[in-house]
Amino acid sequence: MTVYVLHENPTWFGPFAEALEAEGLAWEDWHLDGGSLNLDAPPPEGVFWSRMSASAATRGHDRAIAHTRTVLDWLEAHGRRVVNGRRALELEVSKAAQHVALRAAGIATPRSAAIAGEDPDDVARSAADVPAPLVVKPNRGGTGWGVVTFDDHESLASAAAAGELPASPDGVRLVQEYVTAPRPLITRVELVGGRLLYAVDVDTSEGFELCPADACRADGSSLFTLRHEVDPALVARYEAFAAQHAIEVVAFEYVETADGRLLTYDVNTNTNYNGDVERVAPRSGPREVARLLRTVSDVRDPVPAAQPSPH
Structure with missing residues (x-):
């Protein structure tokens, strides 16, 4: 069965394309910065993975989020299997919504x-x-x-x-x-399939531009190192949060304060993985995502009706 990838930034997608092909998955790219959508036609059969990013507008893709909302509504109305569907998108694009949801789940956040x-x-x-x-x-x-x-x-x-x-x-x-930490770093906890993949520490001494994708560090430097231990109680809360909100691929970012509090401030549902970390991590993020998509694919693999993609 075909995996359809919904996104707006091809620059970030290379490692995932390699992983999908390594897992033997047929996939199709739906770039959702524009295009049309026949709302009267059913979507093709398949598995749909949304990687829409809150930062789309910074790349000139101002329409992408609104268009993705419509596409996800269309897919879910027809009962298609969507990884990181409409609820995940709404958390991705609103830090206020993230804050409210985290607080409601009993996860500490900055005021x-x-x-x-x-x-x-x-x-x-x-x-x-x-x-x-x-x-x-x-x-x-x-x-x-x-x-x-x-x-x-x-x-x-x-x-x-x-x-x-x-x-x-x-x-x-x-x-x-602005939370004062004893060291200039934050921790990013990656989940795939609702379970811990690994955690990384991120050096914040250069500022707040902490995109993990290799394409974000044109000078070849890396701010990311694999973290070998993370509070299991916090991981359990993250896993419960992901299950509650039907988010299957996600990263949570938290900061440890000088007095030992762990404050979570970001939920990233279009997570990328850092190359330096991937080379030493026990499991590969893109490969685990590809395996998740393979697992949720319908093994019956029906022949899909020919349908235009919405781009």
């Missing part, structure tokens, strides 16, 4: 406020209950794009009044407490 619009007074009022230092980020961002820090509420208010806060494609920003 946060969501701010819609451009009114500086709204920014100051919303941020008042968030302790300084502060970080402001787009609600729909990704790869560290648009993240800025402020030492105090006054400097944040001044930046808001001057119109200097980062924009967000959906018009919403998040203000969070």
Whole structure:
């Protein structure tokens, strides 16, 4: 049965294409930055894997997320098997939604406020209950794009009044407490099929642009190292969260504070894997994803009706 890959960034897809082919899977690329969709026709038979990214707009693909919503609604209405479906997409594209869902699941997060619009007074009022230092980020961002820090509420208010806060494609920003860690690193926990793949530590001393894909580090440097131990209780919470929200391929990012708290701040449902880590990891991320897709494929492999792809 064919695997259909829904995404908007071919640059990130190379390792997955190699893994799909190594596992002997037939697959087709659906690039969803544009195109048309016949809503009266059924989708082809197959397994559909959504890799739509919250950072699509930073690559000029402003329409991709809205189009993917429609495609996923169409697929799910027809009962097609979707890996990382509509609920996963909505968490991917909203850090506020991630925060609310994580809190509801009993997973500790940094104190946060969501701010819609451009009114500086709204920014100051919303941020008042968030302790300084502060970080402001787009609600729909990704790869560290648009993240800025402020030492105090006054400097944040001044930046808001001057119109200097980062924009967000959906018009919403998040203000969070900037967590002080004993070392400049965060930890990224990768799950495939709802279970732990491995964890990595990420060096944050250069800033917040922490995309793990090799294509994101043009200078060949790497900020990622394999982490050999991660709190099993936290992993269990992540696995339960993934099951609750039907997310089968996901990465959670957390920071350990100076007083030992583990605060989760990101849920990434279009996760990429770092080449340096992959070379020493006990299992390959792309290969495990390909094996997951093979497992969920219908072994009966019916002959699909000819249907145009929505791109």
